[in-house]
Amino acid sequence: MRTLLISGGRVIDPANNIDAVADVLIQNGRIVTVTVRAENGASVSSPVDVEVIDASGLIVCPGFIDTHVSLREPGFEEDECTASGTAAALAGGFTTIAAQSDTSPVVDNRSAAEFIRLQAERAHNCRVYPLGAVTKASKGEELAEIGQLVQGGAVGFSDAKTPVANSEVMRRALEYTRMFNRPILHFAMVPELSEGGVMHEGYQATRLGLRGIPAAAQDIMTGRDIALAELTGGRVHLMCVSTKDSVERVRRAQAIGIAVTADVTPHHLLLTDDVMDSFDTMYKCYPPLRSAEHVTALIAGLKDGTLSAITADHQPLALEKKQVELDIAPPGICGLETLLAVCVKALIEPGHLTWSELIARLTVGPAAVLGLDHGTLSPGSMADVTLINPVEQWTVKSSAFRSRSRNTPFEGQSFTGRVVTTIVDGEVRYRTT
Amino acid sequence: MELNEIPLSGLWGERHLLGLEGLSAEQLTTVLDLTEHYDQATRGGTQRLDVLKGLVVANLFFENSTRTRTSFSLAARRLGADTVDFTASSSSLSKGETFIDTALTIEAMGVDMVVCRHSTPGAPHLLARHLKASVLNAGDGTHEHPTQGLLDIYTIRKARGRISGLTVAMVGDIRHSRVARSNIHGLVTLGARVIVCGPATLIPSDISRMGVEVAYNLDDILPEVDCVNLLRVQFERQRGAFFPSIAEYANLFGMNGQRIRKAKSDLLVLAPGPINRGVELTPDVADGPHSVILNQVTNGLLVRMACLTLLTQERRRLQGGQS
Numbered sequence: 001m002r003t004l005l006i007s008g009g010r011v012i013d014p015a016n017n018i019d020a021v022a023d024v025l026i027q028n029g030r031i032v033t034v035t036v037r038a039e040n041g042a043s044v045s046s047p048v049d050v051e052v053i054d055a056s057g058l059i060v061c062p063g064f065i066d067t068h069v070s071l072r073e074p075g076f077e078e079d080e081c082t083a084s085g086t087a088a089a090l091a092g093g094f095t096t097i098a099a100q101s102d103t104s105p106v107v108d109n110r111s112a113a114e115f116i117r118l119q120a121e122r123a124h125n126c127r128v129y130p131l132g133a134v135t136k137a138s139k140g141e142e143l144a145e146i147g148q149l150v151q152g153g154a155v156g157f158s159d160a161k162t163p164v165a166n167s168e169v170m171r172r173a174l175e176y177t178r179m180f181n182r183p184i185l186h187f188a189m190v191p192e193l194s195e196g197g198v199m200h201e202g203y204q205a206t207r208l209g210l211r212g213i214p215a216a217a218q219d220i221m222t223g224r225d226i227a228l229a230e231l232t233g234g235r236v237h238l239m240c241v242s243t244k245d246s247v248e249r250v251r252r253a254q255a256i257g258i259a260v261t262a263d264v265t266p267h268h269l270l271l272t273d274d275v276m277d278s279f280d281t282m283y284k285c286y287p288p289l290r291s292a293e294h295v296t297a298l299i300a301g302l303k304d305g306t307l308s309a310i311t312a313d314h315q316p317l318a319l320e321k322k323q324v325e326l327d328i329a330p331p332g333i334c335g336l337e338t339l340l341a342v343c344v345k346a347l348i349e350p351g352h353l354t355w356s357e358l359i360a361r362l363t364v365g366p367a368a369v370l371g372l373d374h375g376t377l378s379p380g381s382m383a384d385v386t387l388i389n390p391v392e393q394w395t396v397k398s399s400a401f402r403s404r405s406r407n408t409p410f411e412g413q414s415f416t417g418r419v420v421t422t423i424v425d426g427e428v429r430y431r432t433t
Numbered sequence: 434m435e436l437n438e439i440p441l442s443g444l445w446g447e448r449h450l451l452g453l454e455g456l457s458a459e460q461l462t463t464v465l466d467l468t469e470h471y472d473q474a475t476r477g478g479t480q481r482l483d484v485l486k487g488l489v490v491a492n493l494f495f496e497n498s499t500r501t502r503t504s505f506s507l508a509a510r511r512l513g514a515d516t517v518d519f520t521a522s523s524s525s526l527s528k529g530e531t532f533i534d535t536a537l538t539i540e541a542m543g544v545d546m547v548v549c550r551h552s553t554p555g556a557p558h559l560l561a562r563h564l565k566a567s568v569l570n571a572g573d574g575t576h577e578h579p580t581q582g583l584l585d586i587y588t589i590r591k592a593r594g595r596i597s598g599l600t601v602a603m604v605g606d607i608r609h610s611r612v613a614r615s616n617i618h619g620l621v622t623l624g625a626r627v628i629v630c631g632p633a634t635l636i637p638s639d640i641s642r643m644g645v646e647v648a649y650n651l652d653d654i655l656p657e658v659d660c661v662n663l664l665r666v667q668f669e670r671q672r673g674a675f676f677p678s679i680a681e682y683a684n685l686f687g688m689n690g691q692r693i694r695k696a697k698s699d700l701l702v703l704a705p706g707p708i709n710r711g712v713e714l715t716p717d718v719a720d721g722p723h724s725v726i727l728n729q730v731t732n733g734l735l736v737r738m739a740c741l742t743l744l745t746q747e748r749r750r751l752q753g754g755q756s
Binding site: 202320324 | 531642
């Protein structure tokens, strides 16, 4: 019988409204108790034969969950593989991720989904649930074998960064997935308006002569998706919301009970399109970094819960792919290992969110999107726990990434707040040295 | 004054010339003054100077441009430099070699200055970060074309004796024009009033934040302007139709003999070329008394000599050598 006691940390468990110094007792991979310390600070008497982790000064919270992570295997092993991607997830404090379907071939059939699970088991890092493609080969034409993908373990459906542009196809997909109570994770973007775009359309794009992607490209598709969710009763989750108007549309839809949720990335919360005057391909992402008014609206949406999840939108890309001209460089940021630090800088340090609110968007929020019962420290739940040193200062060195890729715009920048230990199934799977 | 004697009193201090944005009025004036010096000293002659003697200037053209490349080559050779031309018809990626690798390879052959033309905005900026050589932007996509901006401004200054207080209209495809951006930065910094005029689909959002006025009716603004710069309709840069037809464009924004009568009698007509006769302007205007189009070409050579000289002097200053 393996017993682990995480002693004296600041336990933050948003699902149970806990934010107090407490001891977390874990046995056989399950949470047994969370005991809030009395005023005198005395710890619980520990059972014999227990491994104790001293968490004083640390935040102890449920393991993070990411609703869509691009693991790139099979097909793009030069960027990432399941083992490296899940190791990066652990280093970022993630204990559960949903693997994006954008492999080659695409995860549009049961055996492809089962391969993802098999590779994740072999890697033995974090939990991995596959996302299945909405349409065959993510071409947006015919529905993928959604029922069989569910049997293969798919927790949701997504064509990754390829929007399901045909409204009729999207309508059928929402109707069909409703039968399995699975969400569609959609990248809302009107392809005709975003095609060839390199950055946010606005003053900076005008100045730099770079082709812009207007905010309206996302807003229009967000509006369509909400209308179709209302029509069909299906569940739609909007990935990587980046604009002010999209946040407002989601807020209004939620207010009248439409089943729509949404997430946002840390880089869209910290950076604006001003950085593009470096012409640095590391800043190129999709959707593009927006202007300050959009960033303000995203933070407000995160604060009031309109955006219930934060995603790293992990897009690992081999360095040579980024060392080319800006217009041909693929978009994307290798984000798992810097997520927490960037969130602290964007949200905690300026006082926009409390730690409890931030952790909720990384745990119960994404768990609800995927229909998982993870993301809490409730007694009896799986012992997936992340320990954070909230005051540790560190500098991003991509050469130390667990990910196979190095494409970060935060290279060499200093941050405060770091994941120090990640526990999955009651087992310490990651620890800073 | 001796030809090789450079009357350099003005401020410069730039190792690269990537754009006119951010250059001060004083720096711009330094270039224009040196251009004027070369203009007067050479008096249309073809004497070789030795300002750049012993240096190698590489023309890296990743986009076709016979005119600009020829002008840069001549300018460099007129100053005594050796030149090498590297032309890749399309992106370097088609050969499996990255753009930076190509530039590093050329530099390794012993190059002091790189003149770069590329279809991607920021490509010369990328080179400036990776190379030891001085980088001169000869046009990066739809971003900037600083020597074209300078030669336009020099042409105006030579004709009018000043820039400050003049009203200059940039007409046509502003969205896809690097010439427009460089002109706007330079002219606004030097105190001109700049109006951009063209089809609304070709005038990008927020352009007014660059310090210009926006107009859609050429006839309305024509009486107020001192110079019009007729941008070439960039058929190759347009995805989809930005205006209904060439005929409609010519009708609304083309400069013809009829329309030019509404302008001031001393209006200057500039065009960066190559011109589409019958589209942006009719032959009677292109070859008429208002036109300074061929002066622009001549001045282009002089401006490029001035830029190459200033970059070389800064380079020598940084290396601690003789000036």
